[in-house]
Amino acid sequence: MKCLVTGGAGFIGSNLVDALVARGDAVSVVDDLSTGSKANINPKAVFYRESINNDLAKIFAKENPHTVFHEAAQINVRKSIADPLSDARTNVLGTINLLEACRKADVKKIVYSSSGGACYGEPSGKTDENHLVNPLAPYGASKYAAEKYLFIYSKLYGLDYTILRYANVYGPRQDPKGEAGVIAIFFNKLKSNQPITVNGDGKQTRDYVFVQDVVEANLLAAGKKTGSRIFNAGTGKKTSVNELIDFAQQVSGKKFAQVNYGPAIAGEVKHICLDCSLAKKELGWQAKTSINDGLEKTWEWTNKTTG
Numbered sequence: 001m002k003c004l005v006t007g008g009a010g011f012i013g014s015n016l017v018d019a020l021v022a023r024g025d026a027v028s029v030v031d032d033l034s035t036g037s038k039a040n041i042n043p044k045a046v047f048y049r050e051s052i053n054n055d056l057a058k059i060f061a062k063e064n065p066h067t068v069f070h071e072a073a074q075i076n077v078r079k080s081i082a083d084p085l086s087d088a089r090t091n092v093l094g095t096i097n098l099l100e101a102c103r104k105a106d107v108k109k110i111v112y113s114s115s116g117g118a119c120y121g122e123p124s125g126k127t128d129e130n131h132l133v134n135p136l137a138p139y140g141a142s143k144y145a146a147e148k149y150l151f152i153y154s155k156l157y158g159l160d161y162t163i164l165r166y167a168n169v170y171g172p173r174q175d176p177k178g179e180a181g182v183i184a185i186f187f188n189k190l191k192s193n194q195p196i197t198v199n200g201d202g203k204q205t206r207d208y209v210f211v212q213d214v215v216e217a218n219l220l221a222a223g224k225k226t227g228s229r230i231f232n233a234g235t236g237k238k239t240s241v242n243e244l245i246d247f248a249q250q251v252s253g254k255k256f257a258q259v260n261y262g263p264a265i266a267g268e269v270k271h272i273c274l275d276c277s278l279a280k281k282e283l284g285w286q287a288k289t290s291i292n293d294g295l296e297k298t299w300e301w302t303n304k305t306t307g
Contacts, residue, residue, distance in 0.1 A: 002026045003222075004065035006052055006098060007072030008045065009036030011174045011181070012113065012166075012211055016069055017042050019215045028063040030056065031072065040173055052094040060105035067222050068102055068110045070095065073143070077118070077268060080139035091142035092149075099153045109160045111221045112150055116165035116232050117206070117272040119144045128275035129165070129230050136269060147230070154229075162221040164214075167234025167274050171211030171294060172301035182241070183208065183295070186248045186256075187302040195257045200264035202242035207234040207273045210289035210297070217285050226282040234274035235287040251295045252303075 003020050007013040008029030013036070020027045021044045029041055032051040041047050048059050052072050073091050074080065080087035095112075102110055118140030119133050135141040153159040174181040176188035189196045217233045239247075249255055279285045289297075 001067060002028075002063065002065045003067045003069065004028045004030060004060070004063055005045075005069045005071060006030045007036060007070075009033055009038060009040050009047075010071060011036075011040075011171075012169055012214060013069070013071035014040035014042070014173055015171070015211050016071065016215050016218055017045050019219060021045060023219075028059070028065065030059060035175065052098050053089060054097075056098065056101040057104065060101045060107075064105065066108050068098070068107050069218055069222070070098060070110060070112045073113070075115075075139070077137050077139045078265060080137055080142065081266065084138035087138050088142050088145075091139070092145045095146040096149055099149060099159065102159055103153065103157045107159065109162070109222055110150070111218055112146065112161060112163045113218075114143050114147055114163050114165045114230075115140065116167055116234060116274045117269055119147075119165060120269075120272065122269045123272055126275050127232070127273060129228070129232060129278055151229075161229060162226070163230040164217055164221060164233045165230065165274070166214060167207035167209045167232070167272070169211055169214050170208055171298050174211075174298075176302075183244065183248070183298060184302070186245065187252065187299055190248060190252045190254045190256060191302060193254075193257050195260060196245075197260045197262050198241055198245075199262055199268070200241075200270075201261060202245070203240055204264075204268075205238040205240045205271045205273065207237060208239055208244070208291055208294070209234045209287050210294035213287040213289050217279065217283065220283045220285050224283055228278060228282055231279040231283060231285075232274040232276045233279060233285075233287075234276055235291075236274060236276055237291070238271070238273045239291055247291060247295055248299075251292065251299050
């Protein structure tokens with residue numbers, strides 16, 4: 001199958017590209033390298049250094065993809081609060097521009113990477129796909145707006161789509177310099193014997209899902225006809241930041257130089273854990289990697305690659 005991956009030089013995107021190449025697909029990557037790295041790109045993939053906000057017609061005409069995986073995004077919550085317009089340009093206008101390219105090139109399927117924590121906001125009770133969507137930051141609003149455009153393009157133009165609302169994804173290639181990758185940040189600090197600063201009291205909880213499990217969800221979503229179009233992709237298990245600090249020290253065999261606590265960040269939810277039973281029922285998917293196994297694999301990679 002011919003596939004195109006936006007953000008294919010990034011953390012999740014590059015791991016997805018590797019899996020697509022490994023199964024024998026012809027893969028092209030569109031990435032402007034604003035946050036991704038060319039070193040992440042599989043050498044068997046065709047690479048285009050291009051923004052999703054620019055004209056993509058020539059790329060689509062040349063590659064003629066059957067399926068598009070849309071991983072490119074502005075993912076920094078703090079940046080979205082500081083500059084909502086820039087966030088919307090990438091996450092909303094960039095997605096519309098991509099959808100137009102898909103429509104004109106007669107793409108058969110698009111798999112969109114959304115955010116469970118950002119879209120649902122502060123959850124009340126069971127966080128399944130029917131939970132109220134109530135973003136607390138521009139980032140969540142922009143991701144949800146893009147979801148609605150997918151719905152519109154399906155109704156008006158027949159573009160088939162699946163939306164995956166990710167939990168907190170972690171694993172090899174996550175950027176330790178980005179605010180979204182707390183596990184990458186922690187491991188980088190442990191390796192370099194630096195202190196860490198926790199935003200808030202550390203009791204806030206997240207659902208941490210390993211990147212290879214998320215890659216598998218994408219592959220299944222691309223290949224299956226389902227009754228639903230939106231699926232949560234997480235583990236269904238909560239881990240607090242304080243617990244994560246303990247786990248990271250146990251896995252690495254190291255201690256943080258110091259753990260400092262600062263003010264909580266406005267616009268960030270306190271607790272989120274995704275119910276993924278729908279993905280299990282309709283996609284045949286569930287996360288397989290425990291937090292300990294995932295952290296061990298991530299630490300091994302960090303120890304080999306991060307300075």
